[in-house]
């Protein structure tokens with residue numbers, strides 16, 4: 001009887017420990033985000049106050065200023081947003097198309113030098129983006145695509161393709177080859193077998209690869225800050241710099257823009273989440 | 288008419304040869320089973336017929352048409368895979384109708400064919416489920432249904448029952464046989480289970496290491512194995528084999544001090560001093576008084592029982608001859624204690640003699 005009691009207590013204690021650990025981890029992840037959201041609604045004096053003000057007041061001043069004229073701390077939010085959207089969406093689409101084809105090829109076909117290519121792609125991914133920014137700047141400037149959407153898209157596609165290949169390769173590898181063989185016997189061409197059977201089955205994998213690629217492009221700062229200059233091509237992360245002046249930083253404004261940046265990412269993640277959770281449904285194959 | 292012909296078919300994987308020039312003619316409507324131990328090239332052969340593997344040499348013809356370089360969809364075959372390979376994102380109905388949809392058949396024809404197949408296989412209640420919501424046996428039936436919907440010229444089965452439990456396997460074996468009687472298509476069926484091969488096949492193709500060892504009806508393989516491999520692979524329990532040396536022209540001295548007369552069938556075909564393997568099935572070694580009364584050459588032996596396996600209508604008796612386990616069968620069984628010595632009757636004309644060096648059967 002008391003042995004049962006001991007085990008029950010132990011289980012409860014363990015659950016409590018889990019809960020606390022999880023809470024601390026989530027707090028570490030979430031508090032900076034929360035800080036940004038809260039501060040975007042607080043007057044500047046309160047943000048900088050020492051000791052901190054615990055009962056915050058609410059203001060939309062930062063948002064109003066941000067959308068306001070250039071004189072009162074306004075920034076071209078809509079242009080930045082449009083640039084970010086164009087660059088992220090286009091580069092993600094291209095990266096997914098190329099990366100998915102590559103991943104499929106790595107998963108399904110044998111060709112000479114396969115392992116070498118794969119390691120090469122991963123190594124390329126290991127090079128920090130900032131290290132590439134100067135050479136890229138020089139090359140892009142020479143070619144004349146500096147400060148354009150096209151230039152940034154090109155850089156982001158190159159950045160995202162290796163990762164997409166790696167992710168989708170893993171997903172396609174999990175799909176038994178008998179599925180496309182069955183489809184081919186059922187009358188499909190190789191192409192049809194892919195689109196009708198393998199792609200739908202791997203859809204969640206492709207969706208997660210797409211989210212990663214999108215978020216990478218959406219949040220990227222180091223390369224974008226070098227390769228874009230003007231309102232016509234600057235993305236939102238680069239736009240954040242507009243709030244820094246020589247001696248001051250407009251924290252409130254920065255937070256407000258950051259919140260605007262977070263919203264689309266959140267929305268997208270919620271939309272695609274369903275596919276991610278649905279996961280790969282391998283009921284069709286046993287063994 | 289859909290006969291399948293393989294002539295000198297070869298498969299190389301890089302430098303290793305998996306299939307060494309197979310010749311095989313399969314008649315229209317015939318149920319042929321490829322059987323053999325793991326890795327002997329059964330699946331490879333089947334996949335070459337299906338068009339899923341390139342052919343390294345030789346020629347495959349289906350219905351008189353050489354198909355060497357045709358893709359699977361041009362061969363009018365269907366295949367059931369060992370892991371079923373159902374499309375996980377489609378319902379049972381969609382799985383069954385997929386091939387017809389790809390062929391752009393009209394909806395009423397698809398519905399009709401799918402319904403008919405579902406009826407044959409008892410899938411009517413499962414039509415709207417996804418494969419993940421089915422049991423192993425149900426998935427297996429869907430896989431078969433998907434194969435029959437398009438009424439192909441040839442059915443290919445690759446170990447379709449090996450993922451099922453023993454009871455279901457026996458049940459599905461009967462289903463497959465019924466299906467064959469109903470639709471009458473040519474079937475090529477791969478298994479490593481000799482019981483499946485014996486029960487299903489019109490003709491068995493026994494393979495080993497990429498070669499065909501023997502082709503014949505189940506009874507031919509059972510009664511006249513061409514070598515010791517065929518003798519031990521086909522039949523349950525496997526044939527008893529005891530090493531021996533021919534002495535004179537009429538006696539074989541077996542290991543362990545026993546000796547038996549040379550069966551009259553092979554007399555004159557063995558020479559004095561030849562090393563042989565003497566083989567017989569448990570059914571042909573029965574205790575006196577517990578055997579079938581049958582005419583023929585007989586020989587009596589005394590053996591000590593080491594173990595018994597009562598099966599109801601018969602009991603398997605295990606004895607030990609010079610380190611070889613020898614199994615005998617006892618009809619109308621009575622209880623037998625291990626250690627008991629019994630008098631056995633060996634049906635000499637059902638015994639086999641193999642040359643020890645080549646393992647080939649010596650036969651008149």
Ligand SMILES: Nc1ncnc2c1ncn2[C@@H]1O[C@H](COP(=O)(O)OP(=O)(O)OP(=O)(O)O)[C@@H](O)[C@H]1O
Nearest residue numbers: 300305323324325326327328329330331332478479
């Ligand atoms: N893709 C491949 N690459 C290299 N060798 C292969 C390949 N596929 C099969 N083999 C080899 O070919 C031989 C025959 O294989 P196969 O799959 O036909 O055997 P099997 O008779 O079907 O065996 P099992 O009963 O285990 O399924 C084996 O020795 C195997 O190692």
Ligand SMILES: [Mg+2]
Nearest residue numbers: 329330331446
């Ligand atoms: Mg196999």
